[in-house]
Structures are given as structure tokens and as C-alpha cells.
Amino acid sequence: MAQTAAQHGITAHTEGAWDATPIQTRSERFTSAEVADFAEVSGLESVWKFTPVKELQDLFNSELDGSRDNISVDASAGVKVAWVPVATSNRGVAGLPEERGAANAWSRAEEVLEAHITGENQTLTLSRSALDKLPRAAHTVITAAPHASGIIVLRNTGDAQLSENVEIVLGDGADLTVVSVQQWSNDAKHLSSHYASVGRDASLKHIVVSLGGAIVRVNPSIHLNAEGGSIDALGAYFSTSGQHIEQQVYIDHDAPHTRSRVTYKGALRGEGARSVWIGDVLIRQSATGTDSYEQNRNLVLSDGTRADSIPNLEIETGDIAGAGHASATGRFDDEQLFYLMARGITEEEARRLVVRGFLLEVINQIGDDSLEDELRVAIEEAIESDLSNS
Amino acid sequence: MTSVLEIKDLHVSVETEQGTKQILRGVDLVIRQGEIHAVMGPNGSGKSTLAHTIAGHPRYTVDSGEILLDGEDVLEMSVDERARAGLFLAMQYPVEIPGVTNSNFLRTAKTAIDGEAPSIRTWVKDVKQAMENLRMDSSFAERNVNEGFSGGEKKRNEILQLELLKPKFAVLDETDSGLDVDALKIVSEGVNRAKENTGLGLLLITHYTRILRYIKPDFVHVFVNGKVAEQGGPELADRLEEEGYDRYLVGA
Ligand SMILES: Nc1ncnc2c1ncn2[C@@H]1O[C@H](COP(=O)(O)OP(=O)(O)O)[C@@H](O)[C@H]1O
Ligand SMILES: [Mg+2]
Numbered sequence: 001m002a003q004t005a006a007q008h009g010i011t012a013h014t015e016g017a018w019d020a021t022p023i024q025t026r027s028e029r030f031t032s033a034e035v036a037d038f039a040e041v042s043g044l045e046s047v048w049k050f051t052p053v054k055e056l057q058d059l060f061n062s063e064l065d066g067s068r069d070n071i072s073v074d075a076s077a078g079v080k081v082a083w084v085p086v087a088t089s090n091r092g093v094a095g096l097p098e099e100r101g102a103a104n105a106w107s108r109a110e111e112v113l114e115a116h117i118t119g120e121n122q123t124l125t126l127s128r129s130a131l132d133k134l135p136r137a138a139h140t141v142i143t144a145a146p147h148a149s150g151i152i153v154l155r156n157t158g159d160a161q162l163s164e165n166v167e168i169v170l171g172d173g174a175d176l177t178v179v180s181v182q183q184w185s186n187d188a189k190h191l192s193s194h195y196a197s198v199g200r201d202a203s204l205k206h207i208v209v210s211l212g213g214a215i216v217r218v219n220p221s222i223h224l225n226a227e228g229g230s231i232d233a234l235g236a237y238f239s240t241s242g243q244h245i246e247q248q249v250y251i252d253h254d255a256p257h258t259r260s261r262v263t264y265k266g267a268l269r270g271e272g273a274r275s276v277w278i279g280d281v282l283i284r285q286s287a288t289g290t291d292s293y294e295q296n297r298n299l300v301l302s303d304g305t306r307a308d309s310i311p312n313l314e315i316e317t318g319d320i321a322g323a324g325h326a327s328a329t330g331r332f333d334d335e336q337l338f339y340l341m342a343r344g345i346t347e348e349e350a351r352r353l354v355v356r357g358f359l360l361e362v363i364n365q366i367g368d369d370s371l372e373d374e375l376r377v378a379i380e381e382a383i384e385s386d387l388s389n390s
Numbered sequence: 391m392t393s394v395l396e397i398k399d400l401h402v403s404v405e406t407e408q409g410t411k412q413i414l415r416g417v418d419l420v421i422r423q424g425e426i427h428a429v430m431g432p433n434g435s436g437k438s439t440l441a442h443t444i445a446g447h448p449r450y451t452v453d454s455g456e457i458l459l460d461g462e463d464v465l466e467m468s469v470d471e472r473a474r475a476g477l478f479l480a481m482q483y484p485v486e487i488p489g490v491t492n493s494n495f496l497r498t499a500k501t502a503i504d505g506e507a508p509s510i511r512t513w514v515k516d517v518k519q520a521m522e523n524l525r526m527d528s529s530f531a532e533r534n535v536n537e538g539f540s541g542g543e544k545k546r547n548e549i550l551q552l553e554l555l556k557p558k559f560a561v562l563d564e565t566d567s568g569l570d571v572d573a574l575k576i577v578s579e580g581v582n583r584a585k586e587n588t589g590l591g592l593l594l595i596t597h598y599t600r601i602l603r604y605i606k607p608d609f610v611h612v613f614v615n616g617k618v619a620e621q622g623g624p625e626l627a628d629r630l631e632e633e634g635y636d637r638y639l640v641g642a
Contacts, residue, residue, distance in 0.1 A: 338445075359489075
């Protein structure tokens with residue numbers, strides 16, 4: 001915290017002025033657990049400039065309800081789950097907020113949901129389905145003991161106005177899959193910051209599937225701060241009329257021989273459907289032998305949508321195994337439709353085929369059959385409900 | 391019964407930024423199942439327009455005339471209905487479909503055309519065999535439809551679909567352009583195989599006579615300025631090879 005306070009003195013005043021400096025190295029971004037350390041959000045800040053901040057003022061500024069939220073827990077034998085008061089919790093081990101929305105949640109949360117995983121092939125599902133529309137804060141810390149392995153699913157449905165912080169800490173050699181699925185109801189608002197710290201030779205698969213909700217912003221920051229750590233960061237989203245789906249992915253390579261693969265794919269359809277993907281990859285001087293690749297692909301299914309896709313690659317060492325990025329936003333156009341229909345496929349089936357195939361390409365990389373099936377169904381449902389509404 | 395595809399006095403136009411442009415000016419063609427008709431003509435004469443109009447591309451407006459398949463009004467059918475009725479278009483510029491694997495696409499198309507899913511075991515075998523015949527690496531099954539395919543690979547993929555979907559009539563729009571001699575042979579073999587296996591009727595659109603060495607037409611139609619300027623047997627192609635299209639263009 002001392003370091004945070006010191007940084008605060010330097011950076012607090014420049015927070016809103018970041019846009020004036022074209023490039024700011026990601027590692028120097030101000031962090032703090034205190035909401036008061038961040039200026040009010042204007043929408044000009046680099047972290048907010050694509051987000052409809054007007055509609056998020058309650059999450060930035062109000063006294064969020066930080067009591068235990070209504071979350072149901074389903075855990076296997078090797079997983080210990082407990083609510084812990086913030087004062088005695090182990091939070092803060094994987095990262096700190098970089099913006100006001102996350103900091104407000106951090107400051108207001110009263111208890112932390114801690115899950116500790118030991119042993120192999122463990123499972124944990126945390127489901128939120130019975131929140132209300134009042135603004136609230138949540139904090140979750142997931143820790144995996146050395147060489148532990150398992151799958152964690154964060155499943156979000158129903159109403160919500162939620163700002164949350166999720167910390168994920170992998171001990172040495174741990175192998176964890178963490179999925180956050182957003183199938184909120186239509187007017188839900190959700191800000192979520194994930195911070196992961198990946199131990200030596202540990203491997204994290206992190207998946208964000210955002211399908212339902214008015215504003216859904218899930219920002220994973222993955223710190224590869226021990227040698228041989230690996231991250232597969234996957235994402236699939238479907239933004240329909242009036243939806244804003246955003247993800248800012250940060251991969252911080254801060255140890256030798258770390259590996260990252262980032263693949264986010266999204267489809268957009270309908271007036272005002274929006275998506276934002278920002279992918280920052282930082283390869284620090286310490287991260288020799290790093291192998292990194294990030295990509296974002298968007299499929300535009302109609303007029304009136306907007307997809308922002310911004311990859312950033314910062315490399316501070318000359319000794320890397322590979323680093324690349326790709327970003328593409330393409331239309332499902334009339335020629336594609338004609339081609340598929342000219343093979344006997346009906347128009348509706350053609351559209352479904354294209355969107356489904358596009359998004360499932362991400363899901364198919366997860367490597368767990370039952371989880372893949374569940375997410376496949378979620379995506380198919382989103383496609384069906386969109387088609388039946390159009 | 392031998393199926394027949396009839397095109398009668400077809401007039402087609404397209405909307406352009408400069409206004410309506412008339413392209414087809416009274417096309418008459420009758421193709422019976424089992425026949426091979428070559429349509430040859432210079433660039434811009436309207437060959438692709440004819441092909442797209444048969445398939446039902448929405449950009450082209452039929453101003454007058456008829457297309458009948460065994461007496462049924464094709465112009466009343468949607469694009470997918472035409473395909474299910476037995477018409478196939480191998481496109482001059484096949485479209486890339488991101489996110490859809492070739493194998494998924496082929497199975498979906500086959501299911502749509504047949505009205506029921508093909509039996510998995512025979513289908514997998516058929517696809518594999520057809521790909522081998524066309525010297526397509528098996529990896530093409532799991533790649534996205536036409537995405538990143540070379541020009542020649544796209545054309546082979548069209549013929550792969552032709553062989554698997556087994557239409558009554560196929561329009562091949564410049565399937566030969568952009569192919570080297572080896573690829574041309576492979577593609578032509580595929581077309582001949584499809585004809586042997588299913589007895590389909592072919593409308594072979596081409597700019598060059600080269601492909602006619604491998605696929606023997608029963609009839610040759612010279613297409614100029616939106617209509618058939620002359621028709622005859624295979625010997626007409628030989629004459630075109632020697633003289634080119636100049637003779638027709640002078641008159642046009
Ligand atoms: N979609 C279109 N929009 C505008 N002009 C077109 C379109 N399709 C064809 N044309 C015009 O119609 C004429 C015939 O084109 P096309 O049918 O492609 O000829 P071909 O296949 O014989 O080369 C050309 O002059 C072409 O520019
Ligand atoms: Mg053409």
C-alpha cells in the first residue's frame with residue numbers, strides 16, 4: 001500500500017490527462033484500492049473512452065452494497081469456500097484496481113468470498129442469479145495450491161448492477177480453468193476486473209463468455225510473474241441491439257519462458273450493438289524467451305453496429321521466442337448468404353451456421369467436454385433468441 | 391424422365407450507380423440432362439450475369455423471359471429452393487465463409503439438398519474419397535470454407551461440392567480460369583466424373599477453349615453482348631480458337 005500511496009502522488013493528477021500522452025506503458029498505470037484515489041470518471045480516460053460511462057455513475061460513485069451477495073456455491077471435496085471479512089482476507093495478492101469502478105467495489109466490499117483449491121480435477125461453480133438492480137460490490141479470491149487442478153465456473157444470470165473484483169492465484173505447477181459466463185437479463189450492468197497471478201510452470205485457461213446484459217465489461221489482467229507460466233485467454237461474445245460488451249485484456253509477461261495466447265471472438269447484430277476489445281501485451285525485460293500471440297475477430301451481422309478492436313504489443317526485451325497480434329472485423333455479407341443459399345441452405349440456417357461456427361471456434365479450444373457443451377448451448381440460445389427477435 | 395432446363399428470351403438488368411444497366415438481351419437455351427453446353431464469350435458479354443440469374447442472385451433483375459426446370463418456374467423460387475430443386479452454380483469467385491468449416495458446410499448443404507442428414511459413415515467416406523480424387527489435402531475439411539484458399543483450391547472446392555451434392559444441372563462459371571494445366575486436368579476429371587456418376591446437364595461457361603480439350607461439349611454457344619450470337623457443335627470451339635471473338639464484336 002505504501003507504494004500505491006507514493007504512486008498516487010505522482011499520477012493522480014495525470015489520470016484524466018492520459019489521452020494527451022499517446023503512449024503510456026501499461027506497467028506504469030496507476031493502481032489503488034481506494035476509490036478516492038481516482039478522479040470522477042468523465043469518459044475521456046483511456047480505460048473508459050469506449051464505455052457508456054454515463055450509465056455507470058452509480059457503480060463509480062455510489063455507496064455500493066458490499067454485504068454478502070446472493071451467490072450459490074457448488075464445490076467438489078478439495079475446494080474450501082468461505083466468506084471472510086475484508087480485514088482478515090488475503091485479498092490484494094493478484095493485483096489492484098486500475099480504475100474507479102473496480103476501486104469503488106474494492107472499497108465497499110465488506111466480505112470476500114475465498115475459495116481454495118487443493119488436489120486434482122476439482123470443480124467449483126459460483127452462480128449469481130438472484131441479485132437485484134441495486135448497485136453492489138463483490139470480491140472473490142480463488143487460490144489454487146501448488147499442482148492443484150480444476151475448473152471454476154462463474155455463472156451470472158438475472159438482474160444485476162454489479163462491480164466486482166476477482167483474484168485468481170495459481171501456485172507453482174497448478175493448472176486451472178476459470179470461466180466467467182455472463183447471461184444477464186437485458187438491463188443488467190456488470191463491471192468485472194479479474195487479476196491473475198500465475199506461479200512457476202503453472203497454467204491458466206481463462207475464458208470470458210458474454211452474451212446477456214446491457215453493459216458487460218470484463219477485464220482480465222494476467223500476471224505471468226514466475227518462470228514457465230502460461231495463459232490461454234479466450235473470449236466469445238455476442239452483442240445485440242443496444243448492448244455494450246467490453247473486455248480489456250492485459251497480459252503481463254514478467255518472467256522468462258512465459259507463454260500467452262489470447263483469442264477473443266465476437267459477433268454483433270442490430271442497431272446500437274457495440275463491442276470493445278483492447279488487448280495489451282507487455283513483454284518486460286525480465287521475460288526472455290516469451291512466446292505470445294493475441295487476436296480479436298469480430299463478425300458484423302448487420303448495419304448499425306460498432307466493434308472497436310485495439311491490440312497493443314509492448315516489447316522491452318530483444319530475446320523473445322515470438323510475439324504477434326491480429327485484429328479483424330468482417331461482415332457477414334450478402335455474398336456469403338448467397339453462397340450458402342446456393343447450396344440449398346435456408347437463409348435462417350445460413351445465418352445460424354456462420355455465427356455459431358465463428359463463436360464456437362473459441363469454445364472448442366477449452367478442452368473440457370461438459371463445459372464446452374454447456375457454453376455451446378449458451379451460445380446457441382443467444383443466437384436463437386436473437387433470430388427469433390429479428 | 392430426362393430433366394430439362396429451359397431459358398427463354400431472358401432479359402436481365404442490374405442497378406448501377408449510373409442507373410439501370412441492361413445486360414442480358416434475350417437469351418434462349420435448352421439444356422437436357424446429360425448434355426454439355428459450352429457458353430463462350432468475351433469478358434463483359436454477360437456470362438456471369440446469366441449464371442447468377444439462374445442461381446437467383448438478388449442483384450440481378452429479370453425484366454422478361456423465363457427459366458423453367460421441367461416446366462417449373464425457377465424465377466419464382468428463392469436461391470435455396472433452386473439449389474434444392476437440383477440447380478448448382480460453381481462460382482467464378484467462390485466466397486470465403488469465416489468460422490464455418492468446410493466439413494460442416496458440406497454436411498449442412500447435403501442435408502438441406504437431400505432433405506435428411508446423410509448417414510454418417512458413408513458420408514465421411516464419400517467426402518474423403520471425393521477430396522482424394524480432387525487431390526485436396528484432408529486438412530481442407532477442417533479449414534473454413536474457402537478462407538485462405540488459393541484460386542485453384544477454391545475451384546477444386548467448388549467441384550468437390552458438385553460431386554457431393556449431385557445436382558441435375560450445374561452451371562460452371564469460368565471454373566477453368568486461373569488454373570494451371572495440372573489443376574485444370576484435375577478439375578476437369580472431377581466434372582467428367584460427376585457427369586458419369588449422375589448424368590447431370592452442364593452449362594460450361596468459359597472464356598478460353600482450353601478446358602474443352604478435357605470436357606467435350608455437345609453444343610457450343612457463342613455469347614456476345616448479352617445474347618447467343620451463334621451456336622453449333624464442338625467444331626465451333628475450334629473455329630473460335632483460331633479466330634477469336636473479333637468476328638462477332640465487329641458486328642455488335
Ligand atoms: N453487379 C453488377 N453491377 C454493375 N455492373 C455489372 C454487374 N454485374 C455485371 N455488370 C456488368 O455487366 C456486364 C456483364 O458482366 P458479366 O456478366 O460479369 O460478364 P462476363 O461474365 O461475361 O465477363 C459487364 O459490363 C459488367 O460490368
Ligand atoms: Mg464472368
